[in-house]
Amino acid sequence: MKLQQLRYVHEVAKQGLNISQAAEKLHTSQSGVSKQIQLLEEELNLQIFRRNGKRLTGLTEIGTAIIDLADRVLQEVGNIRQVGQEFNKKDEGSLTLATTHTQARYRLPGIVSAFMQRYPNIKLHIHQGAPRQVAEQVIKGEADIGITSEVIGSNQKLLGLPCYQWNRCVIMPPGHPLLDSPPLTLAKIASYPLITYDFAVTGGSLVSRVFAEAGLQPNVVLTALDADVIKTYVNLELGIGLMANIAYNAGRDHPLAMLDASHLFPPSTTYLVLNRHNYLRGYMYEFIGLLAPQFDRRSVDAAFQGAVLAAEQPSFA
Secondary structure (H helix, E strand, C coil): CHHHHHHHHHHHCCCCCCCHHHHHHHCCCCHHHHHHHHHHHHHCCCCCCCCEEEEEEECCHHHHHHHHHHHHHHHHHHHHHHHHHHHHHHEEEEEEEEEHHHHHHHHHHHHHHHHHHHHHCCCEEEEEEEEHHHHHHHHHHCEEEEECCCCCCCCCCCCEEEEEEEEEEEEEECCCCHHCCCCCCCCHHHHHHHEEECCCCCCCCCCCCCHCCCCCCCCCEEECCCCHHHHHHHHHCCEEEEEEHHHCCCCCCCCEEEEEEEEEECCEEEEEEECCCCCHHHHHHHHHHHHHCCCCCCHHHHHHHHHHHHHHHHCCC
């Protein structure tokens, strides 16, 4: 059995059984991938993939277990490489962040600038997506750190560290009637066309629940994944906007006006999302400290250890 063979079967499964795409990702030929899969199956005397002729149609039961084990092996191989680089090239490497548009646009710029000044030889990559995509990239090892304001669920690979809290504001064109009739209430918001985040992301489900508990149905005329789109359509006077308060800046967003809505909604929490099986380089701890100063290396490691112990406990549910 060769490490290359595990890498090939793992990539084929990752690419939805598409050997051509897997070969492209692996920078090799389709026939080469097929040959190595065949050799591994012959060595193990079992089938990893179900087939219809030459076409792969799924994983066998034992194949599912093998892919899971291959994932763990390849992850540890990656960790070994990271350890070597940590001792040989401490200030060189890469850092990939997966985050939402709001975090990338409004929270991260100053932090990224400070990090790059401290580590000029680190290649930084930022991937933007919905919270579910952020978590998925961390699970798959496509991102070192995730930053999102959604609960990450119960995936045992993930560790979520509460970073900071934020709330919401309502934006509107200048001269809007809401500006002349304080205080801001849920009923007043619901009486106007509303432009806000998609209720599936960025705390939208919380907003929906708050209105429902008050017996109100907001008149949502448009939803978006990021605050810049909300601002664009509010500027067109298609409605008022409900968005994260960190996304509003009085100077930059002139002439839009803003009313604080934090008294109407519970705060939301932004989480640092980490894969608890990954080895973190020193500069990754440094980035975490810049974003969330309450987490130094010792506290992050303690959180990792707690997550490992929790995962090893038997479940009686």
